[in-house]
Amino acid sequence: MHSWLAFVIALRVWAGAAIPMLQSTVNFNEVRVSQEFEHSVVFLAHIQSEIELDTIYLFIQPEGGSTDLQTVNTSGNGEVAYEYNLQDSAIRPFSKVDYWYRVVLKSGLQVDSQHYSFDYIDNRFDWQTLSDNTFIVHWYNRELAFGQYALNTANTGIQSAQAYLPVDLNAPLDVYIYNSISDLQPALHDKESTWVAGHAAPDLGIVMVSIPTGPEQNLELERQLPHEIAHILQYQIIQGSFEQVPVWLLEGTATLSELYPNAEYQRILENAVQNQSLESIQSLCTTFPQDTAGVYLAYAESSSFVRFLHQKYGNERLLELLKSYQAGIGCPDAVQNIYGASLDQLDYRWQQEYLGVDKERLAAENLAPYLILFIIVLAPVIFTLLVQRTQPKHA
Numbered sequence: 001m002h003s004w005l006a007f008v009i010a011l012r013v014w015a016g017a018a019i020p021m022l023q024s025t026v027n028f029n030e031v032r033v034s035q036e037f038e039h040s041v042v043f044l045a046h047i048q049s050e051i052e053l054d055t056i057y058l059f060i061q062p063e064g065g066s067t068d069l070q071t072v073n074t075s076g077n078g079e080v081a082y083e084y085n086l087q088d089s090a091i092r093p094f095s096k097v098d099y100w101y102r103v104v105l106k107s108g109l110q111v112d113s114q115h116y117s118f119d120y121i122d123n124r125f126d127w128q129t130l131s132d133n134t135f136i137v138h139w140y141n142r143e144l145a146f147g148q149y150a151l152n153t154a155n156t157g158i159q160s161a162q163a164y165l166p167v168d169l170n171a172p173l174d175v176y177i178y179n180s181i182s183d184l185q186p187a188l189h190d191k192e193s194t195w196v197a198g199h200a201a202p203d204l205g206i207v208m209v210s211i212p213t214g215p216e217q218n219l220e221l222e223r224q225l226p227h228e229i230a231h232i233l234q235y236q237i238i239q240g241s242f243e244q245v246p247v248w249l250l251e252g253t254a255t256l257s258e259l260y261p262n263a264e265y266q267r268i269l270e271n272a273v274q275n276q277s278l279e280s281i282q283s284l285c286t287t288f289p290q291d292t293a294g295v296y297l298a299y300a301e302s303s304s305f306v307r308f309l310h311q312k313y314g315n316e317r318l319l320e321l322l323k324s325y326q327a328g329i330g331c332p333d334a335v336q337n338i339y340g341a342s343l344d345q346l347d348y349r350w351q352q353e354y355l356g357v358d359k360e361r362l363a364a365e366n367l368a369p370y371l372i373l374f375i376i377v378l379a380p381v382i383f384t385l386l387v388q389r390t391q392p393k394h395a
């Protein structure tokens, strides 16, 4: 019995000595970061060890991204001040970043620190905050009343979006309101084109909008907030497979949710009809044009086309369509399956009915059933008359 116990203890001592991770010899103190938005994060620490340090590794794991490994130099006294360049890094604004150190000692022992984290926030502004159970609204350089209006609009906006996208929001959602597109631009990780006024990052649980101060600010909130919130709901319905869904459907459905329609879109569409510069809906399946005029026309078309599908065929089919794309069906195929008509046919019907393109043909098409009925009804009469006329006359 005793010898057995002694054996276990000996085994443990031996096992302990064999494991190179020995926590007690190294202390990680004053571990923190200092960030300058867009430029760099400085990782700071004081690493104390009885045995001389050989190498220090820093693991940086951005939310939803892969881990980046850096080798860190230290001054002789164990002070770490490692500047990590944020340009071209995988760290996205408003994401959480995990990080930890591994120290290799001259003796060959390796020691890992615990895991630490920080939120990479846009600290160029002094953010004000208001929240309820569903939203946390952030804004700067504006009155509290503006924040309250934004919070109220977010709540009205989600009701509007849920009419088309019936799913509960994974609350709370952070809403960041910038005062201009130029303020917003640096916060967009992939540095989208300069026309981008709003952005949703559903995996991070945030939306960002740009609302210039002025008489239009409430209307802009009523447009942009429901739109971006709709993208969050879409993401939840299709469980993240955004890249499989045609852009015209994502943007069209989001636009339906807007509380205040963009008056420009109608004018843009009328111009495009006049100039015969409408793009086919099929061409908007995978991407939107990058030039400003092209992208506005693409939004206007998507918005109007999805409204047409919604009004003519109902919301259920739009949802089915969304889910077909999640299942991996191609852009025109899913439309054909759900609507029993090709994307080009529906595109054409939309142009005729909503934009007044090719009115004569539409009139002819609308008349066609009556014409056929007319022929069916009258054919026997005509036939009888013809037969009677060709009957040989009897004297």
Ligand SMILES: [Zn+2]
Pocket (backbone or CB within 6 Å): 227, 231, 250, 251, 254
């Ligand atoms: Zn959008």
